[in-house]
Amino acid sequence: MSVRTRFAPSPTGALHIGGARTAIFNWLFARHYGGRFILRIEDTDRNRSTEESISEILDGMMWLGLNWDEGPFRQSDRLSIYQEYAERLLASGKAYRCYCTPNEIERRRKEAEKQGRVYRYEGTCRNLKSHSPDKPFAIRLATPEEGNIEVEDLIRGTISFDAKEIDDFVIQKTDGFPTYNFAVVIDDATMDITHVIRGDDHIANTPKQILIYEALSQNIPKFAHVSMILGSDKTRLSKRHGATSVVAYREMGYLPEAVVNYLARLGWSYGDQEIFSKDELIDKFTLDSVGKGAAVFNPEKLLWLNGWYIRNKPAEEIAELVIPFLHKKGFQVALDERFIKIVNILRERAKTLVELADSAEYFFADEIKYEGAARKKFLTSDALPIIEELINKLSSLRDFTVPELQRIFGEITEKREIKLVQIAQPVRVALTGGTVSPGIFEVMEVLGREKVLERLKRAVSQIPKN
């Protein structure tokens, strides 16, 4: 039997970090074993589900490159299927109609609470002989009264629950809607899901789900419960901890490779390896090297990985990705040779595409602004003759290239017996406005003779004479 996994988010918001990791694990598992990956939208909660969330989730999945083979299915399209299966259980006597009203149940629960007991439905309607077709009813599963229900978890081993802990729970509500556990089981069963990989917040649901499979005489899939992702204070990751939606990372200039790599490595490992291409992940991912403990989300490491990918992907691809960020800043740039060169010299010092776009500003701005401190420190009367000499030499330079520029600078430092830094920094401020940039020769070469001379002359005019 071939592997079939699924990712089943409820559309109550964008795809978040935790959901994305669950999706990644399911996707990797399916791809690793040559199986299929199914996407299902659990939108039975009509009040909280939105169309917008659905498209945001799909958007996030596509951005991460988590392509699905079937779906997206929607639970809201499948209500008749759940009802049909509920009927079937009713007919086989594995489930029964319950006429107890919510008020009654609530009263009994309060009573139990008062006595310090955990309330479990006492089976009032379990052995009712006659139906009351005119009264509203819920459908409950007739669960075993004793024994153990064992969950064979691929990550945690056997987890055992006492059947006494589980009461005759509702599978279909009075309004005809399935309960969460019922819908999930019917979906997983009818979609032939072989491996349910999900967050460990579902562990406690699993015995109930197993009872449904058994009542239905369906094959029980394998379960794998992955620990959750925590924020820095070790509580469940939430908005308080900063950006949690995957798409927000795209906007902050992260690459999908970095996000996938980071999330895959969060809770899973392969020896000492940190960097994984998608193909490597598919090749190496297995559930037995998924850890049991909860993992704290560490934005710094994600950032480091992002920087790594920015430095190591082909420059042209990075350049293409930066363009929209430059557009946002009002610079129209084309993916030409010059631009790729710019990206290539800048990317070493950028950890996000946003940083990269920010650092590229002086290549596109018509007139650069000097940083106050930089100007004060380096555009001084001491620097004036040096810059003037440089202007002279540059005007007659045959090739405006790194080696030639290097030669010119060498001549000046030698003649004047100064250090390179004494000329490089003033020039840097004159050309970029600040004290930080790629190598000054690279900057000059890319900027070109005309721009360089223009900016140097402007700097000269700005230096106070004394």
Add this chain to the structure above:
RNA sequence: GGCCCCUUCGUCUAGCGGUCUAGGACAUUGCCCUCUCAAGGCAGAAACACGGGUUCGAGUCCCGUAGGGGCCA
């Protein structure tokens, strides 16, 4: 409260009874490289939650305790 899960450096983790004076990565500190900033290189500080067992020997197995988390309410 009941049930269930988890516990190695600040963080992600390696470790599947002896090779652990516990390895790698991020972050951090120092040094090197150097035209600035990065990147890179080298070095450092930094952990087996605690207590009992089992065993010749435990980070590794078992049982408690503590702490964290989840589900049900």
